[in-house]
Amino acid sequence: MRAGGMNPPAPARPRPRWRYVNAHFLGPVAGATRNSSPAVLRAACLAFHRAKERSMGQEVEFLAPRWINWPTSSLFGAKAVAVLVGYLLLLFQLGGILGTA
Secondary structure, three states, X not given: OOOOOOOOOOOOOOOOHHXXXXXXXXXXXXXXXXXXXXXXXXXXHHHHHHXXXXXXXXOOOOOOOHHHHHHHHHHHHHHHHHHHHHHHHHHHHHHHHHHHO
């Protein structure tokens, strides 16, 4: 601490490299989007997604394989069991407190 109770200045930090990477790769994209209106960009995005939907077909449903979904299924069941156990423990605890009162 310096005289007079002032904190020393923070050391200068170097600029992160990702700024240079973003400026290099995203610069042309930012320049193209900066001059166009948001409505034009939104229309282009909607047209792109609509074309993707049409190319997939009407009755296509994405089904993930079972080996990817096992954590979701097992954790969903484990949550229900944990909540049930918690409620039972709470009831026993409250029953013990209220039974002795």
